[in-house]
Amino acid sequence: MMCAGCIAKIEHGLAANAGIISARVDFGAKQVRIAHLPEVELPQLVTMLDRLGFAAHPLAEAPPPDAEQRRLVSALAVAGFAWMNVMLLSVSVWSGAAGASKDMFHWLSALIAVPAIAWAGRPFFVSAWRALRRGRTNMDVPISIGVTLATAMSLYETATSGQHAWFDGAIMLLFFLLAGRVLDGAMRARARAGASALMEASAPGATILAADGSTRWVRADAITAGATMLVAAGERVAADGRIVAGESAVDASILTGESAPASLAVGDHLLAGMLNLGGPLTVEVTAAGEDRTIAGLARAMEDAGQHRSRYVRIADRASRLYAPAVHTLSVLTFAGWLLAGAGIYEALQIAVAVLIITCPCALGLAVPVAQVVASGALMRAGILVKDGSALERLAEADRVLLDKTGTVTLGRPQPVDLDRLRPEDRPAALALAQASTHPLSRSLARALAADGVVAARLSGVAEMAGEGMTGFDSDVPVRLGRPHGATHGDGSHVAFARGEGVQQIIVFADCLRPEAAAAVAGLGQLGLGSTLVSGDRLEAVSPVAHSLGITAIAEARPADKQALVERLGQGGARVLMAGDGLNDGPALAAAHVSIAPSSASDVGQQAADMVFTGDSLIAIPRAVRAACATQAVVQQNFLLAIGYNVLAVPLAMAGLVTPLIAALAMSLSSLIVVANSLRLAGVAK
Secondary structure (H helix, E strand, O other): OOOOHHHHHHHHHHHHHOOEEEEEEEEEEOEEEEEOOOOOOOHHHHHHHHHOOOOOHHHOOOOOOOOHHHHHHHHHHHHHHHHHHHHHHHHHHHHHOHHHHHHHHHHHHHHHHHHHHHHHHHHHHHHHHHHHHHOOOOOOOHHHHHHHHHHHHHHHHOOOOOOOHHHHHHHHHHHHHHHHHHHHHHOOOOOOOOOHHOOOOOOOOOEEEEOOOOOOEHHHHHHOOOOOOEEEEOEEEEEEEEHHHHHHHHEEEEEOOOOOOEEEEEOOOOOOOOEEOOOOEEEEEOOOHHHHHHHHHHHHHHHHHHEEEEEEEEHHHOOOOOHHHHHHHHHHHHHHHOOOOOOOHHHHHHHHHHHHHOOHHHHHHHHHHHHHEEEEEEEEOOOEEOHHHHHHHHHHHEEEEOOOHHEOOOOOOEEHOOOOHHHHHHHHHHHHHHHHHHHHHHHHHHHHOOOOOOOOOOOOEEEEEEEOOOOOOOOEEEEEEEOOHHHHHOEEEEEEOOOOOOOOEEEEEEEOOOOOHHHHHHHHOOOOOEEEEEEOOHHHHHHHHHHHOEEEEEOHHHHHHHEEEEHHHOOOOOOEEEOOOOHHHHHHHHEEEEEEOOOOOOOHHHHHOOOOOOOOOOOOHHHHHHHHHHHHHHHHHHHHHHHHHHHHHHHHHOOOHHHHHHHHHHHHHHHHHHHHHHHHOOOOO
16 A cells, blocks of 8 residues: 555445445555455455455464565665666766767666666566556556666667667666655554553453362453452452452552552452552452453554544645556657657657656655654654654644643652651661552652662561551561551552551652643643643642643543544544553544653553653643644645646656656755755754
């Protein structure tokens, strides 16, 4: 699949077959998802696609995703090597070599160029042949015709001791076309599906308790509803279920976005993907396999991503009319010169010049070169662009939805009142905190160590399920864990107690990212209004939204976030979604464009179009400004490419341009586009 026309051919062509309900192309992943009746079998689907001119494989049998890119790079290397050598030989001819010397240089050029053209031109020749074999056309047809005719005519000129041969022009044409495709492929290769990573967020399996009291480990896809599952401390949950024995604190942030651990007991529900932080739990499985909540999120993410994969880039839209227009111009030129009295050879030479001079090198480089340069500048600024089309979509964004935990905030609860912890108790508190795997304990340990506290030597350190860590400091019992008392039961407090003394309460808060307020203000200056959307409680979300001066939506489930994105999109908004967790995956996929921090889960990073490193949120408006600048350069590149054709095509049709001059003019237009794109090198400053 090379352009927007391919999408239409596949979707409409498949839908015309009996038994096919629908077909949707994912252009970035080079995949098509087909809904069909049961009687339609897999080999029939492959045959249908072959009839449309597209070689296809079942997903499980597909070649490695980078195989096509390796072939293009190999072809580009061959074309570049051959072009340099043929150009060196051509210099001798241009310098005045004549007679036998000229013929020798032409034959040497042919020996280098013909095999190189046959090898480097395969991506175009194969694609063109598949299209023509099915009575169709695409961008590769005029390219293949132009290269083939230029090579054949050059061989004829060489064999008849003619004055001109255009091997250098033909191989140069392939080199620039391949360069555009390699750059474009490099950008597309960065876009990866996140659904598989989302499914990997839950445990690969679980320990199942049998009726006779025996236990065995069972893969997640083999667990059935009604089974009894044992979840040890530190394990992720493999299936949805209800707690029938035990109590513990669980980290549910990957599903809900809630930063504080939740305390659960008998009768409470667990979801696959949650992390058990405390004591062991016995869970009755209520949903397993494809019925799990996390599996539903994966399906929602795939479905949501389909609308974005159907987005047609500027270059793809421009290419729809390219092939028929070039064919028409070339045929009219050939026929016109024949009617004017020219011989077949002369008319054919002029028609080939038209094909070469209109080859889409500048058009093919207009988008990928600009995007690669801008992406490189953004990468140096700590922003990874995974898909080149994301820059185009980001430049169109007019509304921003911001997740709270891990996106607007750091997602790392920090102790905000360490002064409440007496200096003489800090070494013991550090020792207990270092022995725990609880997120709040780890945060406390980092904060105390940063203050220069040295851990005390404790004895009898142990973990009490649901309560925290205990030990003895010089025979005096010490405890770090859940505060006693209902006023501190929301999971954002930790208590330290020595002996029978009063417990010292340490409060934790999730701090804003650096420059968060400046980032939101910067987005507003760019015309993008922002809204905070979070799965956290309203009392946790409101202060953050107030500090940023924006509105907030609290207690939003993953489906709620996705529905909000889709509702805004249906109303005409082009949403930029910024999120980090598994619970943000469907919304990230459904948004017009999306971005995630590098601290995000694998699911968040893979579902997003861009990932920013570092803690500062200023990366988001910086990326928007860079995207707008990139689109301005892309539009300039298209104007340059169109202007080149407006000037050059009439000259070629008038017979004033040879195939060699056509190739040089085409190359010059490409170099101008590249030079214009290089202005984006400092776009992310």
